[in-house]
Amino acid sequence: MSNLFNEVRINKLVLKNRFIMSAAIGLREAEMFATLAKENVGLIISGGLETNEIANFEKIVRAVHANHGKIALQLVTSIGGRFGFDADPIAISVLHKDNPFFNPLVSYCSHHEATEKEIETIIDSYAESASIAKRIGADAVEIHSAHQSFLSQFLSPITNTRTDRWGGCIENRTRIHQEILSAIRVKVGDSFPILIKVGVEDALPDGLKFIDGLEIASRLAVGYDALEISMGLQDFSKLYATGDWSGTSMQRKNNCYRNWTREIKNQVSVPVIMTGGIRSFESIEEMMNNHEADLFGLCRPLIREPNLISRWKKNDRCPAKCVSCNQCITEIYMKGNSLECFLERKIKPQAG
Numbered sequence: 001m002s003n004l005f006n007e008v009r010i011n012k013l014v015l016k017n018r019f020i021m022s023a024a025i026g027l028r029e030a031e032m033f034a035t036l037a038k039e040n041v042g043l044i045i046s047g048g049l050e051t052n053e054i055a056n057f058e059k060i061v062r063a064v065h066a067n068h069g070k071i072a073l074q075l076v077t078s079i080g081g082r083f084g085f086d087a088d089p090i091a092i093s094v095l096h097k098d099n100p101f102f103n104p105l106v107s108y109c110s111h112h113e114a115t116e117k118e119i120e121t122i123i124d125s126y127a128e129s130a131s132i133a134k135r136i137g138a139d140a141v142e143i144h145s146a147h148q149s150f151l152s153q154f155l156s157p158i159t160n161t162r163t164d165r166w167g168g169c170i171e172n173r174t175r176i177h178q179e180i181l182s183a184i185r186v187k188v189g190d191s192f193p194i195l196i197k198v199g200v201e202d203a204l205p206d207g208l209k210f211i212d213g214l215e216i217a218s219r220l221a222v223g224y225d226a227l228e229i230s231m232g233l234q235d236f237s238k239l240y241a242t243g244d245w246s247g248t249s250m251q252r253k254n255n256c257y258r259n260w261t262r263e264i265k266n267q268v269s270v271p272v273i274m275t276g277g278i279r280s281f282e283s284i285e286e287m288m289n290n291h292e293a294d295l296f297g298l299c300r301p302l303i304r305e306p307n308l309i310s311r312w313k314k315n316d317r318c319p320a321k322c323v324s325c326n327q328c329i330t331e332i333y334m335k336g337n338s339l340e341c342f343l344e345r346k347i348k349p350q351a352g
């Protein structure tokens with residue numbers, strides 16, 4: 001049996017193997033979580049959850065445990081952020097209309113820079129979320145600081161132009177991540193695993209560069225229990241205009257963040273999760289044997305084939321069937337449909 005199926009630890013949490021279901025917003029059915037657990041996914045990470053949503057996950061946590069799985073809840077802020085449709089959303093910095101990240105479709109017309117008090121409230125909201133997650137039995141939490149999330153925007157020089165203690169040098173731009181970690185620790189103790197998904201480079205000119213992303217990851221590795229490596233901001237303007245994700249470059253290449261992950265893994269001593277375009281068992285094995293990552297996150301492949309890990313475990317080592325068409329994302333974000341593989345749906349016989 002491959003070493004990929006050996007136990008691995010994050011803090012005190014023992015996982016049965018090195019495979020992770022990476023966060024998928026829209027994955028909300030207990031049945032689907034139960035299936036992933038039954039089908040040997042070592043750790044399932046929920047989609048980003050706001051504080052008021054977490055208690056609803058108790059049933060899902062129980063379903064995962066009943067099937068001998070482990071679950072981390074991914075935490076996002078319900079207060080700040082670019083996706084807020086409030087009249088005057090909280091932003092990290094006020095963006096000028098020429099800013100590449102400025103997007104009137106997501107109500108950035110009148111936003112304001114987060115005040116000290118608002119930042120404090122946001123930090124407290126993460127601590128509150130983590131404390132509810134622990135109370136309902138979740139095995140871990142993951143802080144979302146990748147892609148276009150609020151915390152990712154603190155890291156990027158495009159969205160963070162602050163000149164106070166929350167902006168400027170890397171120490172300042174990661175201050176909120178450190179304060180969130182400390183506030184959560186007070187609530188959940190030392191042995192409860194706190195992971196972070198971090199965007200280490202923006203796909204935008206003048207955005208976060210990997211050299212800084214590497215330093216950010218190294219700082220976060222002192223305190224956080226595991227790092228999941230991903231990208232930071234990208235230009236979504238076309239996507240919002242067309243509503244179609246299939247044309248975006250999002251993670252279409254296999255093992256797309258391999259180089260970043262390998263470099264980070266080299267510099268830190270906590271477990272590192274590689275995610276993004278992972279499709280072939282052989283390449284995962286090679287990356288594990290080369291110590292390029294400790295754990296491997298898959299999202300779209302497990303939406304298409306929830307039994308993929310069991311299949312690989314049973315020695316059917318054909319690559320994942322997912323072709324990274326991104327239709328699952330289009331369906332969920334743009335059409336509000338439930339999460340499923342669009343291609344699988346097309347080949348399934350239709351009821352009636």
Ligand SMILES: Cc1cc2nc3c(=O)[nH]c(=O)nc-3n(C[C@H](O)[C@H](O)[C@H](O)COP(=O)(O)O)c2cc1C
Binds near residue numbers: 047297
């Ligand atoms: C439908 C869908 C929803 C997603 N929701 C989240 C999310 O809530 N939080 C997050 O950090 N990443 C989210 N992602 C990104 C995935 O976790 C993962 O990083 C990305 O899809 C690359 O991995 P893959 O190539 O295995 O799909 C989502 C991806 C998809 C396809």
